[in-house]
Amino acid sequence: MTDFLPVLLGSDANVYGMARSFYQQYGVRSVAICKGALVATANSNLVKIAVLEPELEDDAVFEKTLIDFARAHAGTPLVLVSCADGYTVLMARHREALRPFYHFACPDLQTVLDLDIKDHFYRACAAHGLSYPKTATCNARNYRDVELPFAFPVIIKASNSPAYWNCTFPHKKKVFLAGSREEYDAITAAIYGSSYQDDLILQEYIPGDDNCMRVVNAYCGLDHKVRLIALGRPLLEEQTPEGIGNYAAILSDPAYNDPALLEKLCAFLEDMQWEGFANFDIKYDARTGEYKMFEMNPRQGRSSYFVTAAGYNLSQWLVEDVLEHKPAERTVANRESLWMIAPYGVIRKYLRDPALLAQANALKKQGKCAHQLYCKEDRNLKRWLWYLRSQLNYYRKTARYYGNKGLRD
Missing domain, CATH: 3.40.50.20 (Rossmann fold)
Structure with a gap:
């Protein structure tokens, strides 16, 4: 159609x-x-x-x-x-x-709120046997007095993403990492000095480079059954204050598909009666051998074009469900590809795992790669000039902000 x-x-x-x-x-x-x-x-x-x-x-x-x-x-x-x-x-x-x-x-409103608000999401994870980092919360009234049930460093992020997106304060970042109580106090005071007054998630830091992350995109039909699920292995995250937690490059490879994890996520989505796209951010904890759930976004992820690039066009599952009303069995993505939004030179410079870099190099040479913002069918002079400038800017931005998750520029 x-x-x-x-x-x-x-x-x-x-x-x-x-x-x-x-x-x-x-x-x-x-x-x-x-x-x-x-x-x-x-x-x-x-x-x-x-x-x-x-x-x-x-x-x-x-x-x-x-x-x-x-x-x-x-x-x-x-x-x-x-x-x-x-x-x-x-x-x-x-x-x-x-x-x-x-x-x-x-989905209906309550289901969206149950999973988009992070502390609600963690309660749902606990009920479904999904692991997540040790977590506490604070609010605008008690953040100065909170005693953390785990050691520093601690991740600090907003429970209510839409509300946090609309607030402003100096040195704002999507996610903060506090290495001490002094840093924690400064960060939380800055956040609650803004218009953001909802809960903050305080989380133990899971060690490991960006390539320990996993990203999963799924589509659930109007019948609340999972029709498509795709796992990617991020190679590098973006480093800018507003981009922390977004991915700069993702590797798709069936070798990284963990059947037990994917089955748990499918059961979770179907039990929650999810409908439409969903996106999970997950990190592998080498200390315990577990996958720790970070968050679920009630939509396809910002980097979800990696699924289309691997040969599983996201629009197809949506259209065949809501417009054509075709029945469908569950599909688990299992093809190799490399997705990028940053230039490959940035990936090559900052990706520390030589085996993953060799795999990325091979896929690039084979032409099994795609860039989020470059489409040859959409090339025109203005867009091409902007694309070149933005790609060159990635080198500057990454060098400036690499590893900076504190209250500073």
């Missing part, structure tokens, strides 16, 4: 990856509805911003904007895709109002 219009919520690299997926599979170009225009989707022929609404996160504005757009495109099937946590929450809150106008997969 090609006579439909993908409507993507957001304008970041995730949106661009989904637009590429739709174009590759169906030859259709997407539109975006967002609160702000980001450079990842600028000057693109694959996705155009149809509505730019700064107040889109307001409930009444969100519902009216999406329904007005749908009514203006009556007669064309519209496939709606959230590309950010906050948009998934809004979709879940308004899904009954949106159903007459859009085709989409989205």
Whole structure:
């Protein structure tokens, strides 16, 4: 089916990856509805911003904007895709109002909140036999007095990602690492001196380089059954304050698929009655031989184009479910590929594992690699010049911020 219009919520690299997926599979170009225009989707022929609404996160504005757009495109099937946590929450809150106008997969609001809020997610993990790092929480009232049940260093991150995304304070980072009580006190004071007043997650640090991480993307159908699950092994994470925890390069290889882990995640999603895309960040703990769950995002991950690059086009599973209503068995991705958003020179310089680097080199030579933001079908002068500048900037950014997860620039 090609006579439909993908409507993507957001304008970041995730949106661009989904637009590429739709174009590759169906030859259709997407539109975006967002609160702000980001450079990842600028000057693109694959996705155009149809509505730019700064107040889109307001409930009444969100519902009216999406329904007005749908009514203006009556007669064309519209496939709606959230590309950010906050948009998934809004979709879940308004899904009954949106159903007459859009085709989409989205859980009910309580299910989204149960898994998107990190301390809720950890409770669900405990109930399903999934390991996670030793964890405590603090809030705006008690953060000065909290006694940690584990030793430093400690990871500090927001429990409520959408709320944290909208706050500002000096030296803000997506994730902090405090090596001492003094650093902890300074970081938490800075966070709670901003508009962010929800809980913070305080977590034991799991040792190991970025390549000890695992990322899993899954799609659950309207019947709440897992239709696709794909595991990738990150080689390097981004280093900028806003990018910490995002991946710079991911290796897909069936050798890294852990059947027991994937089966647990499938059982978890199906038991939670999940619907649509889900994204897990996980780290392998060499001390115990366990995989520790970090978080679940209620959407495909920012780096989820790695799944399409490996030959499992994300848009296909969505369209065949919500638009074509085709039955499907579970698919476990099992092909080799290399995905990057950073230039390969950065990967080569900062990837410390020689075996993984040799594997990445081999895949690159074989042409089994893809770059998130470069698509030859979308090449034009403005986008090409921006792409070159952004790639060169990765060298500077990585050198400046490498290893810095403290309250400093």
